[in-house]
Amino acid sequence: MRPPVRVRRAVVSLLALAVLYGIAAEIGRGRLPDRVWISPHYVEGVQLLPTWRSLAEEGEFLLKSKILPESLAVSTRRVAVGLLLGSVAGILLGLLTGWAARLEFLVDPWVTFFRFTPALALLPLYVVWFGYGETPKVLLIATTVAVITLLGAHQGVRSVPRVYLDAAASLGAGGWLRFRKVVLPAAFPSIFASVRIAAGLAWVTIVVAELIDAKMPSLGYLLALAGAYPRVPQMLLALAAVGIMVFLFDLAALLCHARATRWMERAG
Amino acid sequence: MASSRPPVLEALDVSFAYSGKTPTHALKDLSLEVKDNEFLAVLGPVGCGKTTLLRIFAGFLRPTTGSVRCGGEAVDGPGWQRGYVLQEAAIFPWMTVRENVEFGLQAKGIEPSARKAIADEWIGLIGLSAFEAAHPRELSSGMSKMVEVARVLATDPSLLLLDEPFGALDAQTRTRMQDALARLWEQRRKTVLLVTHDAEEALFLADRIVVLSPRPGRVHTQWAVDIPRPRSFETRFSARFLALKRQICEELIPS
Numbered sequence: 001m002r003p004p005v006r007v008r009r010a011v012v013s014l015l016a017l018a019v020l021y022g023i024a025a026e027i028g029r030g031r032l033p034d035r036v037w038i039s040p041h042y043v044e045g046v047q048l049l050p051t052w053r054s055l056a057e058e059g060e061f062l063l064k065s066k067i068l069p070e071s072l073a074v075s076t077r078r079v080a081v082g083l084l085l086g087s088v089a090g091i092l093l094g095l096l097t098g099w100a101a102r103l104e105f106l107v108d109p110w111v112t113f114f115r116f117t118p119a120l121a122l123l124p125l126y127v128v129w130f131g132y133g134e135t136p137k138v139l140l141i142a143t144t145v146a147v148i149t150l151l152g153a154h155q156g157v158r159s160v161p162r163v164y165l166d167a168a169a170s171l172g173a174g175g176w177l178r179f180r181k182v183v184l185p186a187a188f189p190s191i192f193a194s195v196r197i198a199a200g201l202a203w204v205t206i207v208v209a210e211l212i213d214a215k216m217p218s219l220g221y222l223l224a225l226a227g228a229y230p231r232v233p234q235m236l237l238a239l240a241a242v243g244i245m246v247f248l249f250d251l252a253a254l255l256c257h258a259r260a261t262r263w264m265e266r267a268g
Numbered sequence: 269m270a271s272s273r274p275p276v277l278e279a280l281d282v283s284f285a286y287s288g289k290t291p292t293h294a295l296k297d298l299s300l301e302v303k304d305n306e307f308l309a310v311l312g313p314v315g316c317g318k319t320t321l322l323r324i325f326a327g328f329l330r331p332t333t334g335s336v337r338c339g340g341e342a343v344d345g346p347g348w349q350r351g352y353v354l355q356e357a358a359i360f361p362w363m364t365v366r367e368n369v370e371f372g373l374q375a376k377g378i379e380p381s382a383r384k385a386i387a388d389e390w391i392g393l394i395g396l397s398a399f400e401a402a403h404p405r406e407l408s409s410g411m412s413k414m415v416e417v418a419r420v421l422a423t424d425p426s427l428l429l430l431d432e433p434f435g436a437l438d439a440q441t442r443t444r445m446q447d448a449l450a451r452l453w454e455q456r457r458k459t460v461l462l463v464t465h466d467a468e469e470a471l472f473l474a475d476r477i478v479v480l481s482p483r484p485g486r487v488h489t490q491w492a493v494d495i496p497r498p499r500s501f502e503t504r505f506s507a508r509f510l511a512l513k514r515q516i517c518e519e520l521i522p523s
Contacts, residue, residue: 167358167416170326171372171423172348181371185362263362263403 025051050233058233070217079202082141090146094153119144132213144205145198152194156187192257199249275301276427276459282334294320296484307460309470312480318463322431326352351425355432359404359412366400372423390418410441430462454498467516
């Protein structure tokens with residue numbers, strides 16, 4: 001496996017960025033204005049570019065007060081449940097529409113419609129339908145995820161090379177065996193790629209969805225509150241938390257993907 | 269004797285046209301028989317409808333007119349009785365060599381233990397026992413093709429259809445694979461219909477050669493290949509082989 005070199009490079013690049021930021025923040029300290037106009041009033045004592053020291057202090061506070069860990073836990077759970085529900089629904093539907101060509105014309109217009117409609121636009125509707133609370137948030141993520149994974153699974157099934165299907169049919173494989181042993185593995189890379197994209201978008205969705213019926217603890221509301229005061233160190237830390245979660249989800253997906261598609265690696 | 273038994277495959281006045289604004293006539297009134305335990309090569313120039321003919325026999329295409337019978341029954345859709353090795357690489361890359369060979373057996377509903385025994389035998393016959401757990405990416409394209417042949421033969425079809433099996437290989441590998449196929453056939457006589465544009469390949473492998481005319485394909489001439497078996501490297505340079513090759517090439521490339 002290659003990672004060592006790539007990981008080392010990533011660490012070096014991140015460290016370089018952190019050092020540059022630190023220098024910029026130190027230069028800016030005392031020089032940047034600390035009074036900003038947040039309509040309809042001025043707010044004093046704003047750190048436009050917080051130093052590493054104040055970030056560390058803010059981090060300590062957010063951890064000790066359990067604000068950040070609890071927010072993380074709540075938001076992660078919503079994303080995970082929505083991702084799971086949406087993936088299962090989307091992949092099953094996509095496999096069905098991809099395999100049963102006769103269903104395609106029924107589903108196609110709807111997929112095209114939803115594909116260009118940001119699922120976030122459904123938020124007010126979901127609140128009206130499902131009230132406040134967990135349901136609309138989780139369902140909104142599930143919807144986002146389902147549309148993307150449906151397309152991924154549909155495309156994946158559709159692009160299974162004809163030769164494999166012919167070879168399987170010629171060997172006497174019935175529909176179910178062909179689907180299980182040929183279509184699924186051949187479509188897997190495309191399905192998984194769509195789940196990865198969906199996982200990233202799920203985090204975008206949750207941060208916005210948590211602005212409705214905004215309550216602590218949640219990462220979305222933490223960000224919103226930090227923006228309202230404004231409290232830049234808190235904002236940056238909440239953003240970093242979201243970024244790290246997206247990264248971890250993507251890494252997990254990538255590892256599963258690599259395990260499941262070892263057969264695709266080039267020899268040598 | 270073999271000649272008294274009914275032919276394994278019988279094509280009678282088969283014509284095929286690809287529909288379109290101007291229909292393309294790929295085959296015209298083509299009749300041929302594949303006898304029991306015979307290795308028949310259908311030889312023809314590129315574009316004479318060889319693949320079309322094989323896809324009709326495999327059951328993926330229906331002839332526009334004419335009939336095809338296999339084992340006395342009309343061909344109606346693909347099935348394992350007519351084992352079909354496609355021209356393209358069709359080994360399943362996500363399966364190991366063993367899983368590939370066992371796939372057809374699984375489709376036939378054979379018990380896992382019996383499946384394993386049959387697969388062992390065929391993997392051994394193509395000399396890949398050491399690679400049974402390997403994925404196709406670890407094999408050369410020649411060996412992958414032999415796995416495809418073994419995968420089809422493991423299901424014990426009454427007829428093996430080979431579509432330019434070694435067409436995509438370099439000349440040396442092709443020769444080695446032809447040797448391997450000839451040895452395999454000499455050990456396990458099967459009824460084989462091979463389609464190729466390579467006269468030497470047809471001569472080296474077949475008992476009988478049917479030469480097709482350019483599109484629309486029809487039977488042009490037939491040749492009995494009276495070259496003794498087992499055939500080896502030497503066979504390719506024997507006087508009889510070269511004489512036949514010359515005659516057949518003159519048929520293929522009219523001067």
